[in-house]
Amino acid sequence: MAKVTSVSPLAPAKFPDLPVIDGVLFATAAAGVKYQGRTDVMLAQLIPGTAIAGTFTKSTTRAAPVLDCQSKIGGISDQGAAILVNSGNANAFTGRNGVVSVEAITSAAATACNVPKSRVFTSSTGVIGEPLPHERVTAVLGDLPSKLDAQGIEAAANAIMTTDTFPKGSAAYVNVDGKSVRIAGIAKGSGMIAPDMATMLVYIFTDALVEQSELQSMVSQYTETTFNCITVDSDTSTSDSLIVAATGASGIDATNSHAFKTALHDVMLNLAQQVVQDGEGATKFIEIVVSGAANDADAKTHAMAIANSPLIKTAIAGQDPNWGRVVMAIGKSGAAADRDLLSIRFGDCIVAKDGWRSPDYSEDAAAAHMRGQNIIIGVDLGLGTGSATVWTCDLTHGYIEINADYRS
């Protein structure tokens, strides 16, 4: 069976208009790492003084570029910085070769961009366990600086794609003390994530001036309620990376701006949701809202148990308001629950209340909600004030086709 390549039915109508961010330039190239006839390397060059924050996969088998990148976050420099990404090969589980490739790429990028190697942040995404042909990447690096372009962010979003069916972008304009700063971000990923050919990578840029430690603290905090609240298939990549760069080129200090924080969170959430909307085989976008839990951690445990249940995800693919499976997921999650206090809704339709099917339950109303593209599952535990919201997609034949059929 051929690989599924059509665009996700949940994709936005078009790539959004992203603003130019002063202080960052983009360039892309077709290095032929694995793919032919498309770009697969992207460079983002950042001006001196840019604050860079990041969060990374917690996998114990994380890839060499992730370990290198992580170790460089936190430093401040009055010199420039560069972000270099290749698609087609993840340079993961490649032993000592992996470190050699990272060294080769970061050295070449440092020379080409005239920045210290300690300020070159590199990511690789694609097949794992194969040595990265890094000479193909370094071969295009010499020319990249001459192609740098302030308008190049959409091309960058395309160059980092692997099994993605659409490029992902998001932006915000923020009023800070009466002046305007901008945020623009791109992401790739279409599983949570297939280590074979997918990984979530996110790059967000802003011209605001933000103190590095404060930027890191915002990014770490918001990751918990955005990227760490999505799941496609419960599988976590060896390479997931998020980098946020504040160039400061606007001269506007947003370190303590509530509006900036809200906008950054919103851009992160929007990109996270786009990753789910490009979930492998997805036909439905699902929001799971848990309230009334003993605490927030319990609420998230319940929400993730629902979001990762193959039985719930297949029921939603089948447009079946199968609330019994929601009861099951809550029961198995390990977090506190009292069967006789549970309430469950699909959209606005209350299906279960106080531990049994609601007397007002209408199968027709619930089924109508399930036929939509955006599904909401609400659960109230009736125990306390803990809450959480997570996002996922359905589990369909498309997922099986993408992950079982095409390589065999």
Add this chain to the structure above:
Amino acid sequence: MAKVTSVSPLAPAKFPDLPVIDGVLFATAAAGVKYQGRTDVMLAQLIPGTAIAGTFTKSTTRAAPVLDCQSKIGGISDQGAAILVNSGNANAFTGRNGVVSVEAITSAAATACNVPKSRVFTSSTGVIGEPLPHERVTAVLGDLPSKLDAQGIEAAANAIMTTDTFPKGSAAYVNVDGKSVRIAGIAKGSGMIAPDMATMLVYIFTDALVEQSELQSMVSQYTETTFNCITVDSDTSTSDSLIVAATGASGIDATNSHAFKTALHDVMLNLAQQVVQDGEGATKFIEIVVSGAANDADAKTHAMAIANSPLIKTAIAGQDPNWGRVVMAIGKSGAAADRDLLSIRFGDCIVAKDGWRSPDYSEDAAAAHMRGQNIIIGVDLGLGTGSATVWTCDLTHGYIEINADYRS
């Protein structure tokens, strides 16, 4: 699309010859709880003095009959006992009605079998959230004692099936101090488990004399390495129940017999593996053997992360020796691992060693193993002496069909 009903390709050629167990008689009936044209109620009557042990789902939303049954385990009685099971309706998440149904059924069974209500152990399996029409069960109870038969265990295995594609049985003959005792067990279940229409129920009988507290301790211990080491889809039922009854009719005391313990463990393991072999949509039986972990708990965490990974299960369905996904699962499991000490094998084919693809790796050899019906994934962490073995099946279009397509 029609519901998938053909017999699992992993099913045994035939139902095994199970020995008669002195002290237990079986009867079945067609009560029409939900299914038509088949039996759906089974009764096992046990002689006075039978020791009964059990383990049950840890779900916080467990069903009314589970709660009732659990509360009765442990007592010893010089009166008889009865096990009564219906299929077609799980009497789960049915609020106060659930308790009323359990009360009605256990009272009627106690009267019919002339045993105390405290010695009637009942289970229900099937759809959840629907009130159990218990009057259909009690209506057939009066006649059941007249049909009791020492040879009725295969009929019992059939009566408790829901989405199962074959009845499951297993037996052992054990030499205890030169004398022979027998063990015979039956199980149902074909997901781990779909709360909609499946649940794992297991009933094991022996004519050995075993002290109840020791029997409970064996059952609790062996559950950890048998039924708690299988997974079809990571979803846990609201009703899973295992009951072991030692009638003592042989007069042979096996309380301290090592051979008996081994045989009981083997029967439990065999039944557990049959449940996986009837996993929804399964075409491959997968054994995952983890060694060299920091401790046994870590080994099981890694093994279950592999067994529950949709990406690994789909890769196996596609006969793809995708060891990169095994690296991913180990990385995400949360248990200790050092990427550079990892070794992975498929069958006898070493695919990765010391943190990278093995120099001797043969894609052809690995692919040949993946084309078989019994797949072995071996992982050595290189950290310590912890080990675990778990069993699962692949994730196929059949699973999606069974769980998404047929009800919508």
